[in-house]
Amino acid sequence: MDAEKLLKKQQLKVTSQRKAIIRVLQNTDTVLSAHDIFSEVIKTLPGINFSTVYRNLDVLLSKGIVCRITPESGGVLYELRREDGHHHHVICKNCGASIPLEYCPMEDIQAKLMEKGFTPTEHRFEIYGYCEKCNKGGELNEPF
């Protein structure tokens, strides 16, 4: 779905800034920091401000258009949320590649938790490591 449609669907005003941010996220299969996004967007929209990027990532997040990833090492990363249901991430520590994972561990333990009187509302499951490409050839970056 293109940027404009995504925005309209969520009843958000269609601005050039929002379209640009979404396009950046659409044109990559890696997770990006707010800074990454800003420095990409500014190429096509030289006037844009950092606060606009932050504000829009927040609204996109609240509307479920993007999702947020917070690696143990710190920092906050974003990616476009896939429309096809709940899933988790496998993320390459070298190139940032984000691979969706269908498997969800909650199914296996939901019942057990409820038994103990704990009511789960959210969970996160993320896997970090090296993707096929980065495994093999060459130098590693370790950006996070």
Add this chain to the structure above:
Amino acid sequence: MDAEKLLKKQQLKVTSQRKAIIRVLQNTDTVLSAHDIFSEVIKTLPGINFSTVYRNLDVLLSKGIVCRITPESGGVLYELRREDGHHHHVICKNCGASIPLEYCPMEDIQAKLMEKGFTPTEHRFEIYGYCEKCNKGGELNEPF
């Protein structure tokens, strides 16, 4: 194990600040922010500085004495690392209670990832919700 032994075992100098920080973590079963820890430690060690707390949390982390939790909602939380092997956390969003979980989802998919050429190095699995106590009675805090 008492604070002093923990430090000696990791070949760290035993200072009153480090002992105090570890004791705070030992005397709770909830996850704590750096700020929480600081305001607790300062009660017994009035002169301690925030930077000392941060620096020491870093060394304790690197030595595996504490572990770090970063909820999706932001912020960084710490708790004493349990000695008994790998485990994950179930955390109450109301009172911060941290319940260890023996179950680890990696076993179930490790092989599948390797097949795809992905080499996992780390992972995280955290569950958030409400513990038995908070489920029932009373007002909720939602501190994170």
Add this chain to the structure above:
DNA sequence: CTAATTGCAAATTGTTTGCAGTTTA
């Protein structure tokens, strides 16, 4: 005694806010 550690103050980073002008629906 020497290297590690601490307190202090200042710097830095990442993010958020108020406001006045601009744009979208």
Add this chain to the structure above:
DNA sequence: TAAACTGCAAACAATTTGCAATTAG
């Protein structure tokens, strides 16, 4: 044209740093 959105500059919170004095081994 009203409400939403943006740029700007300033504020902010959390964390880090350099340095001189202190302390543990």
